[in-house]
Each structure stands twice: as C-alpha cells, then as structure tokens.
Amino acid sequence: MKILDRYILTSFLSTFATVFVILFFIFILQGIWLFIADLAGKDLDSYLIIKFLTFYSPTVVPLVLPLSVLLASIMTFGNFAENYEFAAMKSSGISLRRAMHSLTIFILGLSFVAFLFANNIIPQAQFKFINLRKSIVQQKPSMAIAEGQFSTVGNHTIKVAEKYGDNDNLLRDVTIHKLSNLGVGTNVVIKAKRGELISTENSNFLQLILFDGNYYEDVPVKNYAEKNKVPFAKSAFKKYIINFDLAPLQKTDMDADQIANTNNMLNINELRYTLDSLEINHKKDIISYTENMKQRYVSFYAQPTKYSRKDTTVAEKVKKNGNVKDLITILQPNQKSSVYDIAKANIANTKFSIEGSKFELEGKIKNINNHWLALYDKFVIAYACLLMFFIGAPIGAIIRKGGLGLPIVFAMVVFIVYHFINVFGKKLAQEDAITPFFGAWMSSIILTPVAILLTYRATNDIGLVNMDVILQPILKLFKKRSSEQN
Structure with missing residues (x-):
C-alpha cells in the first residue's frame, strides 16, 4: 500500500x-x-x-x-x-x-x-x-404492573398501592378497571385487599389471583329512561382469578411489524424456505376457494327448486323452449318474486364470502411481502x-x-x-x-x-x-x- x-x-x-x-x-x-x-x-x-x-x-x-x-x-x-x-x-x-x-x-x-x-x-x-x-x-411478572399508578394490561387497567415479596409478585390494595366491549369507557371495577401474580416459564399467560374483594359492574340497558336509574351489580369474593395474555406485553410501538412477525429473525436460506411454503399455501387457498365457490353454484343450480319439483327443472324447460336468452321469462308470475329473493340472498352471501376471503388473502399476501x-x-x-x-x-x-x-x-x-x-x-x-x-x-x-x-x-x-x-x-x-x- x-x-x-x-x-x-x-x-x-x-x-x-x-x-x-x-x-x-x-x-x-x-x-x-x-x-x-x-x-x-x-x-x-x-x-x-x-x-x-x-x-x-x-x-x-x-x-x-x-x-x-x-x-x-x-x-x-x-x-x-x-x-x-x-x-x-x-x-x-x-x-x-x-x-x-x-x-x-x-x-x-x-x-x-x-x-x-x-x-x-x-x-x-x-x-x-x-x-x-x-x-x-x-x-418477573411484577413488570407488567407499576406501583402507585394505573398500568394497562390487555383490556384492563390495574393500580396497586404496594408490591412486596421476593419477586414483587404480592400486591396490596388492588384496583382494576375493565374496558367495555366497545373499547370506550369502563363498565367493570374490581377492588381487592390483596393480590398475587403467578407466571411459569413455559406459560404464555400471566395469572392474577385476588383475595377479599368486591366486583362492581354497570348493567347495560336498552332503554334510556332505565339508564337514569344507574343500575349496577355488586358481588363480594374471597378469591378471584384473572388470566392475561403475555403477547401484548411483548409488543412495542416501534417496529410493531417486526415483533409481530418472524421474518426479521430468519436468514436468507430460512426466508427462502419459508417463502416457498407461504406461496404454495397461498396458491392452494386461492384454488380451494375457487373450487368451493364453483361447487356451491353448481350444486345450487343443479338441484330442483320447490316449484320445479311439481313440474320440470329449469334445465328441462330450457331444452323444451330452445335457446332462451332470459330464463326468468319461462317462469310463472308467482314464481318470479321468490326467484328474485333467492338470487338476492345468494348474491349477498357470495359478497360476504368474497369480502371475508379477500381480507384473509390480503393478510397472507402482506405476510409474504414482508418476508x-x-x-x-x-x-x-x-x-x-x-x-x-x-x-x-x-x-x-x-x-x-x-x-x-x-x-x-x-x-x-x-x-x-x-x-x-x-x-x-x-x-x-x-x-x-x-x-x-x-x-x-x-x-x-x-x-x-x-x-x-x-x-x-x-x-x-x-x-x-x-x-x-x-x-x-x-x-x-x-x-x-x-x-x-x-
């Protein structure tokens, strides 16, 4: 040099x-x-x-x-x-x-x-x-809950006055607010004098055991006038167990896709092997869905209707009348409205099925693209x-x-x-x-x-x-x- x-x-x-x-x-x-x-x-x-x-x-x-x-x-x-x-x-x-x-x-x-x-x-x-x-x-299950402040775990917010014990897994004066099913506001409040956090190494769940407490729940009502009466349910318990999924505790705001997926934990050879499997499964899903839709319509139109059982099937009418451009013209007037209702319901079911399958297939495509x-x-x-x-x-x-x-x-x-x-x-x-x-x-x-x-x-x-x-x-x-x- x-x-x-x-x-x-x-x-x-x-x-x-x-x-x-x-x-x-x-x-x-x-x-x-x-x-x-x-x-x-x-x-x-x-x-x-x-x-x-x-x-x-x-x-x-x-x-x-x-x-x-x-x-x-x-x-x-x-x-x-x-x-x-x-x-x-x-x-x-x-x-x-x-x-x-x-x-x-x-x-x-x-x-x-x-x-x-x-x-x-x-x-x-x-x-x-x-x-x-x-x-x-x-x-250290106590990591999930901070002392003296509300901590969000799943759809629960938990506050404890004190943590003690060898691993801080024993709790004193526990207050829990549970989010409503709509995700807005709380309709359940749980208070307990003591609590204990339990988690094992091979478990994906964190267990909270509460002792000597009360359970309060606002009762949902359909009538607004009854809501003004503020109905609620209250019960006391000696022991109450709540299980939390650890998956939300392992996620962060940064690189959420990386943590939710395994594509960033694989090298090139592993990614290629995984991609082959994902793409093959994706193609199989498309073929399977196509075949299911085809079989659904074939079986639906091949079977005789309640009107054709007494007379002849639609196929026989077509043979009898020759080349028919509009099949509805060969039906009786009292049959047409029922046929329209059946077709409308069938289209709605098909649309729902397509939208659901589309959402599922888009998720799989996104996973393949991430890899x-x-x-x-x-x-x-x-x-x-x-x-x-x-x-x-x-x-x-x-x-x-x-x-x-x-x-x-x-x-x-x-x-x-x-x-x-x-x-x-x-x-x-x-x-x-x-x-x-x-x-x-x-x-x-x-x-x-x-x-x-x-x-x-x-x-x-x-x-x-x-x-x-x-x-x-x-x-x-x-x-x-x-x-x-x-």
Whole structure:
C-alpha cells in the first residue's frame, strides 16, 4: 500500500470510527426511551439491562452504518479539499478517482461484512431480544404492573398501592378497571385487599389471583329512561382469578411489524424456505376457494327448486323452449318474486364470502411481502454503504468544508431523503401496491443516479450546481430585451 493510500484510509477510518460510535450511542439512547416502560421501575439488575440493550443494539446497525459512511466521507474529503490537500494531489498528477481507490476497496469489504452481519447477527439478536423480553415478564411478572399508578394490561387497567415479596409478585390494595366491549369507557371495577401474580416459564399467560374483594359492574340497558336509574351489580369474593395474555406485553410501538412477525429473525436460506411454503399455501387457498365457490353454484343450480319439483327443472324447460336468452321469462308470475329473493340472498352471501376471503388473502399476501422485504433488506444494507460513500465523498470534495458543521447538514438531508423513500417504498410493497423488490430497492434506485452525477461532477472539477447554466439564459434574455428597447 502506498503512503498516500495509507494516509487517506487512516484519515477516513479515524473519522468513521468516531462518527459510528457517536451515532450508535445516540440510537441506543433512542431505544432506551422507546423501552423505558419496560426498564424503569421494574427492579431489573444491571446485568439484565445490559443484556437487554446488547440484544437490541444490532437492530440499529442498518441505520447507523450507512449514515456513518455518508458523514465520514463528507467530513474526510471535505477536510482534504479545505486544507488544499486535493490541490496538492492534483498538482502531482493524482486525480480524485485515484484518491478514492483505496477507500472504494475498503467500502466494498465493509459492504460484504454488513451483508454477513444482516444475514447472521441481526436475526439471532432479534430472536434473543424478543425471547428475553418474554422471559423477563415470565420471571418477573411484577413488570407488567407499576406501583402507585394505573398500568394497562390487555383490556384492563390495574393500580396497586404496594408490591412486596421476593419477586414483587404480592400486591396490596388492588384496583382494576375493565374496558367495555366497545373499547370506550369502563363498565367493570374490581377492588381487592390483596393480590398475587403467578407466571411459569413455559406459560404464555400471566395469572392474577385476588383475595377479599368486591366486583362492581354497570348493567347495560336498552332503554334510556332505565339508564337514569344507574343500575349496577355488586358481588363480594374471597378469591378471584384473572388470566392475561403475555403477547401484548411483548409488543412495542416501534417496529410493531417486526415483533409481530418472524421474518426479521430468519436468514436468507430460512426466508427462502419459508417463502416457498407461504406461496404454495397461498396458491392452494386461492384454488380451494375457487373450487368451493364453483361447487356451491353448481350444486345450487343443479338441484330442483320447490316449484320445479311439481313440474320440470329449469334445465328441462330450457331444452323444451330452445335457446332462451332470459330464463326468468319461462317462469310463472308467482314464481318470479321468490326467484328474485333467492338470487338476492345468494348474491349477498357470495359478497360476504368474497369480502371475508379477500381480507384473509390480503393478510397472507402482506405476510409474504414482508418476508420478501426482509430478504432484500440484507442486500440493501450492503449496497447502501457503497451508495452513501459515492454520495458523501463527492459532496465533501465539492463543498470543501470539513468538521461538524456543513457536512452534518448535507449528511442529514441526504439520509432523511434516503430513509423516507425507503420507508415509503416498503409501505407500498406491504400493501402489494408495488413489488417487494422495487419497494426494498426504491431508495437505492432513485439515489444511484445522484451518486453517479455527483461523482462525475467532483472528478471533473464541476461545482455542485453550475450557476452559469442557470444565469446565462437569463442574462441573454435581458440583453435581448434591452437591445430591442434601444
């Protein structure tokens, strides 16, 4: 390796390492705020919190790594241009393309490492992260309920005055509000002097046992006048058991699709195997539904009606009357209204069946698209590192500014555009508006010409925007008008 290549690579690596560490901890802090409800006030030891964040941290790498490459490229090449180091290189016959040679090789290697990381480390970390959250809830069921405040668990809100015991699973002065079936307001209130939380390692349910309490329920009425009487039911109990599903406790607002599905826990081979099964099942469902609808109509129209039992079937009437364009014309007047009612009911049932099947099939298509997106994302992160380098390096050489000022502005603008297009494309792909391939690669496809243009302009010493192209036509227009006036 030549001295110049070593110098450029060392400068980039030092900047890249610093930027990556800073951005990594910023995103980790953001994750802490997202999971603060799971960590704060749960009596978790330091080891468990560190383990929690360790399993979460690989999921932020797909965001941190391309942004770090982009910012480090702008800062490094901006410093070279600002300190006239590029001018010295060019005077020695070394072009910008030659100066980028060593870093291009490094970025290619980094892209390959990013692909391996996305294919092997992130799925394992995601799997362990979700299972750790589940095991924490199972081992420490008191996590589900905070002391001295209302905590939402399923369709219940629970407040306890005090938690005690070895695992804080014993409760004192328990108040529970149960949401109504409509999801608005509460119609059941339960108060108990004592309570106990029980959960086993292999169970998906959290059990709350209440002792010595009362049960209050507002009785729903149909008549508004009776509602003014405020009817309610009250009962006392010595022991009352409530079971909670742990699934809602394991979900978060961030990446709800990732936690609800398993596509982010699979590598490429596992995704391909799963996709084959999902697509085969989807095709079988379509064929099965089509055959069921066909058999329904064949059996319905093949059987004789209550009118044709006394006479002849519709098919026999058609044979008898020849080619009949409108079958209703061969029926008796007293039969037509009944036939219309039967047809109307049949159409309504068919419409209901189609809408239900459509909703189910759309859910399966969305699941298939999510798996395709997870497959393509493993390649997108590798290409994103290369793309951000060929955007950042030319921008740094053009703007000729290093440090943390202007480079951060350009880096954030580029990355926000990239991230917005990426999210937009994935949403469209999930809803089957576009193919998953185009949805996953949309941001890369749009920004690749930008990277090529910036690299061309930087290597040919053309500014970011050639103002002469914009100003010259305007100046010519003014000169032409002034000459005409004279």
